Amino acid sequence: MRNATKLKSLVQERRAATVPGAPNALFARVIEDLGFEAVYVTGAGIANMHLGAPDVGLTTVSEVAQTVSAIADAVDLPLIVDADTGFGNAVNMVRTVRLLERAGASAIQIEDQVFPKKCGHFNGKAVIPAAEMVQKVKAAVDARHDADVQIIARTDARAIEGLDAAIDRARAYIEAGADMTFVEAPRDFAELARIGAELPVPQVANIVFGGKTPDPGREALAGNGFAIVLYANAALQAALKASREVLSALKVDGRLDAVADRLASFEERQAAVAKDAWDAMEAKYNGG
Template sequence: MTGLIAAATSAADKRAALKAGLNSGTIQRFPGAFNPLVAKLIQEIGFEGVYVSGAVLSADLGLPDIGLTTLSEVAGRGQQIASVTDLPVLIDADTGFGEPMSAARTVSVLEDAGIAGCHLEDQVNPKRCGHLDGKAVVPTAEMVRRLRAAVSARRDPNFVICARTDAAGIEGIDAAIERAKAYVDAGADLIFTEALDTAADFEKFRGAVSIPLLANMTEFGKSELIPAQTLESIGYDAVIYPVTTLRLAMYATETGLREIAATGTQSTLLGRMQQRSRLYELLQYERYNEFDSDIFNFTLGRNQ
Protein backbone atom coordinates (compact mmCIF):
# COMPACT_ATOMS: atom_id res chain seq x y z
CA MET A 1 0.00 0.00 0.00
CA THR A 2 2.91 2.30 -0.75
CA GLY A 3 1.88 5.87 -1.49
CA LEU A 4 -1.57 5.60 0.05
CA ILE A 5 -1.56 7.58 3.29
CA ALA A 6 1.59 9.48 2.33
CA ALA A 7 3.60 10.02 -0.82
CA ALA A 8 5.65 7.06 -2.05
CA THR A 9 8.54 9.27 -3.17
CA SER A 10 11.07 10.44 -0.61
CA ALA A 11 11.86 14.12 -0.08
CA ALA A 12 15.40 13.51 -1.34
CA ASP A 13 14.12 11.97 -4.57
CA LYS A 14 11.66 14.83 -5.10
CA ARG A 15 14.47 17.35 -4.69
CA ALA A 16 16.60 15.43 -7.18
CA ALA A 17 13.66 15.42 -9.60
CA LEU A 18 13.26 19.18 -9.26
CA LYS A 19 16.94 19.82 -9.87
CA ALA A 20 16.91 17.50 -12.89
CA GLY A 21 13.74 19.06 -14.25
CA LEU A 22 15.18 22.56 -14.10
CA ASN A 23 18.10 21.39 -16.22
CA SER A 24 16.10 19.22 -18.63
CA GLY A 25 15.25 21.80 -21.29
CA THR A 26 11.55 21.10 -20.70
CA ILE A 27 9.63 23.75 -18.80
CA GLN A 28 8.50 22.65 -15.34
CA ARG A 29 4.89 23.70 -14.65
CA PHE A 30 3.97 24.41 -11.04
CA PRO A 31 0.31 25.24 -10.38
CA GLY A 32 -0.40 26.56 -6.91
CA ALA A 33 -2.10 24.28 -4.39
CA PHE A 34 -4.16 25.93 -1.66
CA ASN A 35 -4.52 22.63 0.17
CA PRO A 36 -3.23 19.04 -0.02
CA LEU A 37 -6.24 17.80 -2.00
CA VAL A 38 -5.45 20.23 -4.82
CA ALA A 39 -1.87 18.94 -4.82
CA LYS A 40 -3.20 15.42 -5.45
CA LEU A 41 -5.19 16.74 -8.40
CA ILE A 42 -2.15 18.57 -9.81
CA GLN A 43 -0.23 15.30 -9.73
CA GLU A 44 -3.05 13.28 -11.28
CA ILE A 45 -3.39 15.69 -14.20
CA GLY A 46 0.30 15.39 -14.99
CA PHE A 47 2.08 18.60 -13.99
CA GLU A 48 5.74 18.54 -13.03
CA GLY A 49 5.47 20.14 -9.60
CA VAL A 50 3.36 21.90 -7.00
CA TYR A 51 3.74 25.50 -5.86
CA VAL A 52 2.74 26.92 -2.47
CA SER A 53 2.12 30.66 -2.70
CA GLY A 54 2.62 33.02 0.21
CA ALA A 55 -0.22 35.18 -1.08
CA VAL A 56 -2.54 32.18 -1.13
CA LEU A 57 -1.48 30.99 2.31
CA SER A 58 -2.10 34.49 3.68
CA ALA A 59 -5.47 34.72 1.97
CA ASP A 60 -6.42 31.27 3.28
CA LEU A 61 -5.87 32.68 6.78
CA GLY A 62 -7.95 35.76 5.94
CA LEU A 63 -4.88 38.01 5.80
CA PRO A 64 -3.31 40.24 3.13
CA ASP A 65 0.04 39.30 1.62
CA ILE A 66 2.15 41.78 3.61
CA GLY A 67 4.46 39.49 5.55
CA LEU A 68 2.10 38.63 8.42
CA THR A 69 2.51 34.86 8.18
CA THR A 70 5.21 33.08 10.16
CA LEU A 71 7.78 30.45 9.27
CA SER A 72 5.95 27.83 11.31
CA GLU A 73 2.65 28.51 9.51
CA VAL A 74 4.28 28.36 6.08
CA ALA A 75 6.34 25.27 6.85
CA GLY A 76 3.35 23.52 8.42
CA ARG A 77 1.16 24.06 5.39
CA GLY A 78 4.01 23.14 3.07
CA GLN A 79 4.58 19.90 4.94
CA GLN A 80 0.89 18.96 4.68
CA ILE A 81 0.95 19.55 0.94
CA ALA A 82 4.31 17.88 0.28
CA SER A 83 3.32 14.79 2.28
CA VAL A 84 0.53 13.77 -0.11
CA THR A 85 2.23 14.20 -3.48
CA ASP A 86 5.11 12.53 -5.29
CA LEU A 87 5.80 15.81 -7.07
CA PRO A 88 8.41 18.28 -5.84
CA VAL A 89 6.97 21.23 -3.93
CA LEU A 90 8.37 24.74 -4.38
CA ILE A 91 7.33 27.15 -1.64
CA ASP A 92 7.26 30.91 -1.21
CA ALA A 93 9.45 31.80 1.78
CA ASP A 94 8.93 35.59 1.50
CA THR A 95 12.05 37.42 2.69
CA GLY A 96 13.26 34.52 4.84
CA PHE A 97 11.23 35.64 7.87
CA GLY A 98 13.84 37.97 9.29
CA GLU A 99 17.57 38.57 9.22
CA PRO A 100 20.05 36.39 7.27
CA MET A 101 20.23 33.98 10.22
CA SER A 102 16.46 33.59 10.00
CA ALA A 103 16.77 32.83 6.29
CA ALA A 104 19.24 30.08 7.20
CA ARG A 105 16.81 28.61 9.71
CA THR A 106 14.03 28.86 7.14
CA VAL A 107 15.93 26.55 4.78
CA SER A 108 16.56 24.01 7.56
CA VAL A 109 12.91 24.00 8.62
CA LEU A 110 11.64 23.67 5.04
CA GLU A 111 14.05 20.81 4.34
CA ASP A 112 12.72 19.02 7.42
CA ALA A 113 9.16 19.64 6.14
CA GLY A 114 9.89 17.67 2.96
CA ILE A 115 9.90 20.68 0.65
CA ALA A 116 11.99 20.52 -2.56
CA GLY A 117 12.85 24.20 -2.84
CA CYS A 118 11.96 27.73 -1.81
CA HIS A 119 12.28 31.24 -3.09
CA LEU A 120 13.55 34.21 -1.13
CA GLU A 121 12.89 37.75 -2.29
CA ASP A 122 14.76 41.02 -2.07
CA GLN A 123 11.90 43.15 -0.76
CA VAL A 124 12.11 45.04 2.51
CA ASN A 125 9.89 44.12 5.42
CA PRO A 126 6.96 44.47 5.55
CA LYS A 127 6.74 43.04 2.04
CA ARG A 128 3.95 43.60 -0.47
CA CYS A 129 2.35 41.41 -3.10
CA GLY A 130 4.76 41.28 -6.03
CA HIS A 131 2.33 42.77 -8.57
CA LEU A 132 1.33 45.80 -6.46
CA ASP A 133 2.93 49.21 -6.65
CA GLY A 134 4.74 50.76 -3.72
CA LYS A 135 7.25 47.96 -3.18
CA ALA A 136 10.76 48.63 -1.93
CA VAL A 137 13.84 46.43 -2.27
CA VAL A 138 16.81 46.06 0.03
CA PRO A 139 20.32 46.90 -1.19
CA THR A 140 21.84 44.15 -3.32
CA ALA A 141 24.49 43.42 -0.68
CA GLU A 142 21.81 42.74 1.92
CA MET A 143 20.02 40.26 -0.34
CA VAL A 144 23.35 38.59 -1.09
CA ARG A 145 23.87 38.06 2.65
CA ARG A 146 20.34 36.62 2.88
CA LEU A 147 21.05 34.17 0.07
CA ARG A 148 24.50 33.16 1.31
CA ALA A 149 23.02 32.40 4.73
CA ALA A 150 20.31 30.27 3.11
CA VAL A 151 22.81 28.39 0.95
CA SER A 152 25.09 27.76 3.95
CA ALA A 153 22.23 26.13 5.86
CA ARG A 154 21.33 23.70 3.09
CA ARG A 155 22.08 20.07 3.95
CA ASP A 156 20.70 18.48 0.79
CA PRO A 157 22.56 19.98 -2.20
CA ASN A 158 19.49 19.31 -4.34
CA PHE A 159 17.28 21.60 -2.24
CA VAL A 160 16.65 24.43 -4.70
CA ILE A 161 17.21 27.97 -3.46
CA CYS A 162 15.53 30.39 -5.80
CA ALA A 163 16.29 34.12 -5.64
CA ARG A 164 13.38 36.38 -6.46
CA THR A 165 13.97 39.99 -7.38
CA ASP A 166 11.24 42.62 -7.29
CA ALA A 167 13.56 45.29 -8.66
CA ALA A 168 12.29 45.37 -12.26
CA GLY A 169 9.26 47.52 -11.42
CA ILE A 170 11.27 49.79 -9.12
CA GLU A 171 14.76 50.18 -10.55
CA GLY A 172 14.17 48.89 -14.10
CA ILE A 173 15.02 45.68 -15.94
CA ASP A 174 18.73 46.41 -16.32
CA ALA A 175 19.10 46.90 -12.57
CA ALA A 176 17.12 43.70 -11.95
CA ILE A 177 19.49 41.83 -14.27
CA GLU A 178 22.51 43.11 -12.36
CA ARG A 179 20.89 41.99 -9.11
CA ALA A 180 20.15 38.57 -10.60
CA LYS A 181 23.80 38.14 -11.58
CA ALA A 182 24.86 38.98 -8.02
CA TYR A 183 22.35 36.46 -6.70
CA VAL A 184 23.77 33.79 -9.00
CA ASP A 185 27.22 34.54 -7.58
CA ALA A 186 25.77 34.20 -4.06
CA GLY A 187 24.75 30.61 -4.81
CA ALA A 188 21.17 30.78 -6.08
CA ASP A 189 20.06 27.80 -8.19
CA LEU A 190 17.13 29.54 -9.88
CA ILE A 191 16.19 33.17 -10.60
CA PHE A 192 12.63 34.48 -10.37
CA THR A 193 12.07 38.00 -11.70
CA GLU A 194 8.73 39.34 -10.50
CA ALA A 195 6.30 41.48 -12.50
CA LEU A 196 7.93 41.56 -15.94
CA ASP A 197 5.51 42.99 -18.51
CA THR A 198 6.03 41.38 -21.92
CA ALA A 199 7.61 38.41 -23.66
CA ALA A 200 10.42 40.74 -24.75
CA ASP A 201 11.23 41.41 -21.09
CA PHE A 202 11.41 37.69 -20.42
CA GLU A 203 13.65 37.24 -23.46
CA LYS A 204 15.98 40.01 -22.27
CA PHE A 205 16.36 38.31 -18.91
CA ARG A 206 17.03 34.94 -20.51
CA GLY A 207 19.77 36.43 -22.61
CA ALA A 208 21.51 37.96 -19.59
CA VAL A 209 21.35 35.28 -16.88
CA SER A 210 23.18 31.96 -17.07
CA ILE A 211 21.19 29.73 -14.67
CA PRO A 212 17.62 28.38 -14.77
CA LEU A 213 14.83 30.99 -14.78
CA LEU A 214 11.29 30.92 -13.37
CA ALA A 215 8.34 32.89 -14.77
CA ASN A 216 5.29 33.92 -12.75
CA MET A 217 2.07 33.71 -14.74
CA THR A 218 -0.32 35.15 -12.20
CA GLU A 219 -3.64 36.58 -13.31
CA PHE A 220 -4.63 40.26 -13.02
CA GLY A 221 -1.02 41.33 -12.53
CA LYS A 222 1.56 43.19 -14.58
CA SER A 223 2.77 40.26 -16.69
CA GLU A 224 1.29 39.26 -20.02
CA LEU A 225 -0.08 35.71 -19.71
CA ILE A 226 2.40 33.83 -21.90
CA PRO A 227 1.75 30.14 -22.72
CA ALA A 228 4.15 27.61 -21.22
CA GLN A 229 5.26 26.49 -24.67
CA THR A 230 6.28 30.07 -25.54
CA LEU A 231 8.15 30.48 -22.27
CA GLU A 232 9.96 27.21 -22.99
CA SER A 233 10.90 28.41 -26.47
CA ILE A 234 12.31 31.62 -24.93
CA GLY A 235 14.40 29.40 -22.67
CA TYR A 236 12.57 29.52 -19.35
CA ASP A 237 12.87 26.47 -17.15
CA ALA A 238 9.90 26.79 -14.79
CA VAL A 239 6.56 28.57 -14.57
CA ILE A 240 4.25 29.04 -11.61
CA TYR A 241 0.49 29.66 -11.60
CA PRO A 242 0.37 30.74 -7.96
CA VAL A 243 -3.19 31.87 -7.24
CA THR A 244 -5.12 30.27 -10.11
CA THR A 245 -6.70 27.39 -8.21
CA LEU A 246 -7.74 29.60 -5.28
CA ARG A 247 -9.30 32.14 -7.62
CA LEU A 248 -11.22 29.42 -9.46
CA ALA A 249 -12.44 27.90 -6.20
CA MET A 250 -13.38 31.20 -4.57
CA TYR A 251 -15.31 32.38 -7.63
CA ALA A 252 -17.29 29.13 -7.72
CA THR A 253 -17.82 29.18 -3.96
CA GLU A 254 -19.07 32.77 -3.93
CA THR A 255 -21.41 32.11 -6.85
CA GLY A 256 -22.84 29.06 -5.10
CA LEU A 257 -23.28 30.73 -1.72
CA ARG A 258 -25.10 33.65 -3.30
CA GLU A 259 -27.38 31.20 -5.10
CA ILE A 260 -28.21 29.43 -1.82
CA ALA A 261 -28.76 32.76 -0.06
CA ALA A 262 -31.14 33.89 -2.82
CA THR A 263 -33.07 30.64 -3.39
CA GLY A 264 -32.67 28.64 -0.19
CA THR A 265 -31.35 25.55 -1.98
CA GLN A 266 -28.27 24.31 -3.79
CA SER A 267 -30.30 22.12 -6.15
CA THR A 268 -29.47 24.21 -9.24
CA LEU A 269 -25.73 24.00 -8.46
CA LEU A 270 -25.26 20.24 -8.63
CA GLY A 271 -23.97 20.31 -12.20
CA ARG A 272 -21.14 22.63 -11.11
CA MET A 273 -20.01 20.47 -8.18
CA GLN A 274 -17.40 17.75 -7.95
CA GLN A 275 -19.43 14.60 -7.42
CA ARG A 276 -18.85 12.36 -4.44
CA SER A 277 -17.61 9.54 -6.67
CA ARG A 278 -14.95 11.79 -8.18
CA LEU A 279 -13.79 12.96 -4.75
CA TYR A 280 -13.55 9.35 -3.60
CA GLU A 281 -11.58 8.50 -6.73
CA LEU A 282 -9.10 11.31 -6.02
CA LEU A 283 -8.77 10.17 -2.41
CA GLN A 284 -8.39 6.51 -3.50
CA TYR A 285 -11.08 5.28 -1.14
CA GLU A 286 -11.08 1.81 -2.69
CA ARG A 287 -7.39 1.32 -1.92
CA TYR A 288 -8.07 2.18 1.71
CA ASN A 289 -10.71 -0.55 1.76
CA GLU A 290 -8.17 -3.00 0.30
CA PHE A 291 -5.66 -1.88 2.91
CA ASP A 292 -8.12 -2.60 5.71
CA SER A 293 -8.94 -5.99 4.26
CA ASP A 294 -5.28 -6.95 3.93
CA ILE A 295 -4.49 -5.93 7.50
CA PHE A 296 -7.52 -7.39 9.21
CA ASN A 297 -8.35 -10.33 6.95
CA PHE A 298 -7.88 -13.14 9.44
CA THR A 299 -9.99 -15.78 11.16
CA LEU A 300 -9.77 -16.88 14.77
CA GLY A 301 -8.86 -20.55 15.07
CA ARG A 302 -10.72 -22.84 17.46
CA ASN A 303 -9.01 -23.21 20.81
CA GLN A 304 -7.27 -26.57 21.07
Protein backbone atom coordinates in the same frame (compact mmCIF):
# COMPACT_ATOMS: atom_id res chain seq x y z
CA MET B 1 14.70 9.17 -7.71
CA ARG B 2 14.27 11.63 -4.83
CA ASN B 3 11.98 14.58 -5.46
CA ALA B 4 14.77 17.13 -5.05
CA THR B 5 16.82 15.30 -7.68
CA LYS B 6 13.79 15.09 -9.98
CA LEU B 7 13.28 18.83 -9.74
CA LYS B 8 16.94 19.59 -10.30
CA SER B 9 16.84 17.51 -13.47
CA LEU B 10 13.57 19.10 -14.60
CA VAL B 11 14.83 22.67 -14.32
CA GLN B 12 18.00 21.87 -16.23
CA GLU B 13 15.84 20.97 -19.24
CA ARG B 14 14.58 24.58 -19.45
CA ARG B 15 11.34 23.63 -21.16
CA ALA B 16 9.09 25.96 -19.20
CA ALA B 17 7.41 23.25 -17.16
CA THR B 18 3.99 24.40 -15.96
CA VAL B 19 3.78 24.36 -12.17
CA PRO B 20 0.42 25.24 -10.58
CA GLY B 21 0.24 26.58 -7.08
CA ALA B 22 -1.41 24.90 -4.11
CA PRO B 23 -2.24 26.56 -0.80
CA ASN B 24 -3.17 23.24 0.78
CA ALA B 25 -2.90 19.48 0.38
CA LEU B 26 -6.25 19.03 -1.39
CA PHE B 27 -5.29 21.33 -4.27
CA ALA B 28 -1.90 19.58 -4.43
CA ARG B 29 -3.66 16.24 -4.84
CA VAL B 30 -5.64 17.62 -7.79
CA ILE B 31 -2.38 18.88 -9.35
CA GLU B 32 -0.80 15.45 -8.95
CA ASP B 33 -3.87 13.64 -10.28
CA LEU B 34 -3.78 15.76 -13.44
CA GLY B 35 -0.20 14.76 -14.16
CA PHE B 36 1.75 17.95 -13.43
CA GLU B 37 5.41 17.46 -12.58
CA ALA B 38 5.70 19.67 -9.49
CA VAL B 39 3.69 21.77 -7.06
CA TYR B 40 4.30 25.37 -6.06
CA VAL B 41 3.44 25.98 -2.41
CA THR B 42 2.17 29.53 -2.72
CA GLY B 43 2.70 32.02 0.07
CA ALA B 44 -0.11 34.23 -1.21
CA GLY B 45 -2.39 31.20 -1.31
CA ILE B 46 -1.57 30.28 2.29
CA ALA B 47 -2.30 33.86 3.39
CA ASN B 48 -5.57 33.96 1.45
CA MET B 49 -6.89 30.49 2.36
CA HIS B 50 -5.42 29.90 5.81
CA LEU B 51 -5.74 33.42 7.19
CA GLY B 52 -8.37 34.98 4.92
CA ALA B 53 -5.87 37.81 4.52
CA PRO B 54 -4.00 39.46 1.64
CA ASP B 55 -0.39 38.65 0.75
CA VAL B 56 1.22 41.39 2.83
CA GLY B 57 3.66 39.41 4.98
CA LEU B 58 1.28 38.13 7.67
CA THR B 59 2.15 34.42 7.49
CA THR B 60 4.83 32.90 9.69
CA VAL B 61 7.51 30.35 8.85
CA SER B 62 5.78 27.83 11.12
CA GLU B 63 2.50 28.16 9.22
CA VAL B 64 4.29 27.70 5.90
CA ALA B 65 6.24 24.69 7.20
CA GLN B 66 3.06 23.05 8.49
CA THR B 67 1.44 23.49 5.08
CA VAL B 68 4.51 22.09 3.31
CA SER B 69 4.55 19.07 5.61
CA ALA B 70 0.87 18.34 4.97
CA ILE B 71 1.33 18.62 1.20
CA ALA B 72 4.45 16.44 1.27
CA ASP B 73 2.43 13.75 3.09
CA ALA B 74 -0.37 13.95 0.53
CA VAL B 75 1.54 13.89 -2.79
CA ASP B 76 4.73 12.47 -4.24
CA LEU B 77 5.84 15.45 -6.30
CA PRO B 78 8.66 17.97 -5.91
CA LEU B 79 7.54 21.00 -3.90
CA ILE B 80 8.75 24.49 -4.79
CA VAL B 81 8.14 26.49 -1.63
CA ASP B 82 7.59 30.23 -1.42
CA ALA B 83 9.63 31.32 1.60
CA ASP B 84 9.02 35.05 1.16
CA THR B 85 12.00 37.00 2.54
CA GLY B 86 13.19 34.12 4.71
CA PHE B 87 11.17 35.68 7.52
CA GLY B 88 13.96 37.97 8.68
CA ASN B 89 17.67 38.47 8.17
CA ALA B 90 20.39 36.05 7.05
CA VAL B 91 20.36 34.25 10.40
CA ASN B 92 16.58 33.78 10.18
CA MET B 93 17.15 32.47 6.66
CA VAL B 94 19.25 29.61 8.01
CA ARG B 95 16.41 28.39 10.21
CA THR B 96 13.83 28.92 7.47
CA VAL B 97 15.73 26.81 4.94
CA ARG B 98 16.42 24.02 7.41
CA LEU B 99 12.81 23.95 8.57
CA LEU B 100 11.32 23.92 5.05
CA GLU B 101 13.80 21.32 3.78
CA ARG B 102 12.86 19.01 6.66
CA ALA B 103 9.18 19.63 5.90
CA GLY B 104 9.62 18.40 2.33
CA ALA B 105 10.74 21.28 0.11
CA SER B 106 12.63 20.41 -3.06
CA ALA B 107 13.21 24.09 -3.85
CA ILE B 108 13.06 27.16 -1.64
CA GLN B 109 12.27 30.55 -3.16
CA ILE B 110 13.52 33.63 -1.33
CA GLU B 111 13.15 37.29 -2.29
CA ASP B 112 14.75 40.68 -1.78
CA GLN B 113 11.75 42.66 -0.58
CA VAL B 114 11.76 44.57 2.67
CA PHE B 115 10.14 42.51 5.42
CA PRO B 116 7.14 42.36 5.77
CA LYS B 117 6.78 41.80 2.03
CA LYS B 118 3.89 42.25 -0.39
CA CYS B 119 2.59 40.26 -3.33
CA GLY B 120 4.92 40.74 -6.28
CA HIS B 121 2.08 42.19 -8.35
CA PHE B 122 1.03 44.77 -5.74
CA ASN B 123 2.11 48.39 -5.85
CA GLY B 124 4.10 49.96 -3.03
CA LYS B 125 6.86 47.35 -2.73
CA ALA B 126 10.36 48.09 -1.46
CA VAL B 127 13.60 46.10 -1.74
CA ILE B 128 16.53 45.68 0.59
CA PRO B 129 20.06 46.56 -0.57
CA ALA B 130 21.43 44.00 -3.03
CA ALA B 131 24.44 43.36 -0.76
CA GLU B 132 22.11 42.35 2.09
CA MET B 133 20.25 39.94 -0.15
CA VAL B 134 23.55 38.43 -1.33
CA GLN B 135 24.28 37.47 2.27
CA LYS B 136 20.82 35.96 2.63
CA VAL B 137 21.39 33.87 -0.51
CA LYS B 138 24.72 32.68 0.85
CA ALA B 139 23.05 31.76 4.14
CA ALA B 140 20.34 29.79 2.30
CA VAL B 141 22.90 27.88 0.24
CA ASP B 142 24.97 27.07 3.33
CA ALA B 143 21.93 26.00 5.36
CA ARG B 144 20.57 23.30 3.05
CA HIS B 145 21.63 19.74 3.81
CA ASP B 146 20.77 18.30 0.39
CA ALA B 147 22.75 19.92 -2.42
CA ASP B 148 19.96 19.00 -4.87
CA VAL B 149 17.50 21.28 -3.08
CA GLN B 150 17.28 24.31 -5.35
CA ILE B 151 17.70 27.82 -3.96
CA ILE B 152 15.65 30.24 -6.07
CA ALA B 153 16.53 33.90 -5.61
CA ARG B 154 13.74 36.26 -6.57
CA THR B 155 14.12 39.98 -7.11
CA ASP B 156 11.25 42.45 -6.99
CA ALA B 157 13.46 45.32 -8.15
CA ARG B 158 11.81 45.62 -11.59
CA ALA B 159 8.96 47.67 -10.09
CA ILE B 160 11.27 49.95 -8.09
CA GLU B 161 14.64 50.27 -9.84
CA GLY B 162 13.82 49.07 -13.36
CA LEU B 163 14.64 45.97 -15.38
CA ASP B 164 18.37 46.65 -15.79
CA ALA B 165 18.81 46.87 -12.04
CA ALA B 166 16.71 43.74 -11.52
CA ILE B 167 18.89 41.76 -13.93
CA ASP B 168 22.03 43.09 -12.21
CA ARG B 169 20.66 41.95 -8.87
CA ALA B 170 19.85 38.51 -10.27
CA ARG B 171 23.44 38.19 -11.52
CA ALA B 172 24.74 39.05 -8.05
CA TYR B 173 22.49 36.42 -6.49
CA ILE B 174 23.76 33.83 -8.97
CA GLU B 175 27.34 34.68 -7.99
CA ALA B 176 26.29 34.18 -4.36
CA GLY B 177 25.20 30.63 -5.16
CA ALA B 178 21.54 30.74 -6.24
CA ASP B 179 20.66 27.79 -8.47
CA MET B 180 17.86 29.67 -10.21
CA THR B 181 16.64 33.25 -10.35
CA PHE B 182 13.21 34.79 -10.65
CA VAL B 183 12.75 38.37 -11.84
CA GLU B 184 9.26 39.20 -10.64
CA ALA B 185 6.63 41.13 -12.61
CA PRO B 186 8.23 41.94 -15.99
CA ARG B 187 5.79 44.03 -18.01
CA ASP B 188 5.93 42.51 -21.52
CA PHE B 189 7.36 39.71 -23.59
CA ALA B 190 10.43 41.75 -24.56
CA GLU B 191 11.35 41.96 -20.87
CA LEU B 192 10.78 38.24 -20.40
CA ALA B 193 13.03 37.56 -23.40
CA ARG B 194 15.81 39.72 -21.95
CA ILE B 195 15.64 37.89 -18.64
CA GLY B 196 15.91 34.51 -20.35
CA ALA B 197 18.74 35.63 -22.61
CA GLU B 198 20.90 37.56 -20.15
CA LEU B 199 20.87 35.34 -17.06
CA PRO B 200 22.85 32.09 -17.23
CA VAL B 201 20.95 29.90 -14.77
CA PRO B 202 17.42 28.47 -15.19
CA GLN B 203 14.71 31.09 -14.81
CA VAL B 204 11.24 31.21 -13.27
CA ALA B 205 8.29 33.09 -14.77
CA ASN B 206 5.25 33.87 -12.64
CA ILE B 207 1.94 34.27 -14.44
CA VAL B 208 -0.72 35.85 -12.25
CA PHE B 209 -4.20 36.12 -13.76
CA GLY B 210 -4.95 39.84 -13.61
CA GLY B 211 -1.33 40.65 -12.69
CA LYS B 212 1.41 42.67 -14.35
CA THR B 213 3.08 39.99 -16.51
CA PRO B 214 1.47 38.85 -19.78
CA ASP B 215 1.10 35.15 -20.53
CA PRO B 216 2.91 34.38 -23.79
CA GLY B 217 2.39 30.64 -23.36
CA ARG B 218 4.66 27.73 -22.52
CA GLU B 219 6.18 27.38 -26.00
CA ALA B 220 7.31 30.99 -26.13
CA LEU B 221 8.78 30.87 -22.63
CA ALA B 222 10.60 27.60 -23.34
CA GLY B 223 12.04 29.21 -26.46
CA ASN B 224 13.51 31.89 -24.22
CA GLY B 225 15.12 29.47 -21.80
CA PHE B 226 12.68 29.55 -18.91
CA ALA B 227 12.67 26.42 -16.75
CA ILE B 228 9.53 26.87 -14.66
CA VAL B 229 6.30 28.77 -15.24
CA LEU B 230 4.29 29.31 -12.09
CA TYR B 231 0.53 29.67 -12.09
CA ALA B 232 0.59 30.27 -8.38
CA ASN B 233 -3.05 30.95 -7.63
CA ALA B 234 -5.03 29.77 -10.64
CA ALA B 235 -6.65 26.97 -8.63
CA LEU B 236 -7.43 29.31 -5.74
CA GLN B 237 -9.02 31.89 -8.05
CA ALA B 238 -11.09 29.19 -9.75
CA ALA B 239 -12.25 27.80 -6.41
CA LEU B 240 -13.13 31.25 -5.09
CA LYS B 241 -15.25 32.07 -8.13
CA ALA B 242 -17.02 28.71 -8.10
CA SER B 243 -17.64 28.91 -4.34
CA ARG B 244 -19.23 32.34 -4.61
CA GLU B 245 -21.45 31.26 -7.49
CA VAL B 246 -22.64 28.08 -5.79
CA LEU B 247 -23.17 29.65 -2.38
CA SER B 248 -24.95 32.65 -3.91
CA ALA B 249 -27.40 30.28 -5.59
CA LEU B 250 -27.85 28.38 -2.34
CA LYS B 251 -28.59 31.63 -0.51
CA VAL B 252 -31.22 32.64 -3.06
CA ASP B 253 -32.82 29.28 -3.82
CA GLY B 254 -32.29 27.36 -0.61
CA ARG B 255 -31.20 24.33 -2.66
CA LEU B 256 -28.44 23.28 -5.08
CA ASP B 257 -30.44 22.08 -8.07
CA ALA B 258 -29.65 25.12 -10.23
CA VAL B 259 -25.88 24.80 -9.72
CA ALA B 260 -25.48 21.03 -9.54
CA ASP B 261 -23.32 21.05 -12.68
CA ARG B 262 -20.74 23.22 -10.88
CA LEU B 263 -20.23 20.76 -8.05
CA ALA B 264 -17.90 17.78 -7.91
CA SER B 265 -19.88 14.64 -7.28
CA PHE B 266 -19.68 12.85 -3.95
CA GLU B 267 -17.63 10.14 -5.67
CA GLU B 268 -15.26 12.68 -7.26
CA ARG B 269 -14.70 14.28 -3.88
CA GLN B 270 -13.78 10.95 -2.28
CA ALA B 271 -11.50 10.05 -5.20
CA ALA B 272 -9.68 13.39 -4.79
CA VAL B 273 -8.66 12.43 -1.27
CA ALA B 274 -7.86 8.77 -2.13
CA LYS B 275 -10.57 7.34 0.10
CA ASP B 276 -10.14 3.90 -1.52
CA ALA B 277 -6.55 3.77 -0.27
CA TRP B 278 -7.63 4.68 3.26
CA ASP B 279 -10.40 2.06 3.11
CA ALA B 280 -7.84 -0.55 2.07
CA MET B 281 -5.58 0.47 4.94
CA GLU B 282 -8.46 0.19 7.40
CA ALA B 283 -9.30 -3.29 6.12
CA LYS B 284 -5.66 -4.37 6.35
CA TYR B 285 -5.16 -3.30 9.94
CA ASN B 286 -8.60 -4.46 11.06
CA GLY B 287 -7.83 -7.90 9.75
CA GLY B 288 -10.35 -7.59 6.91
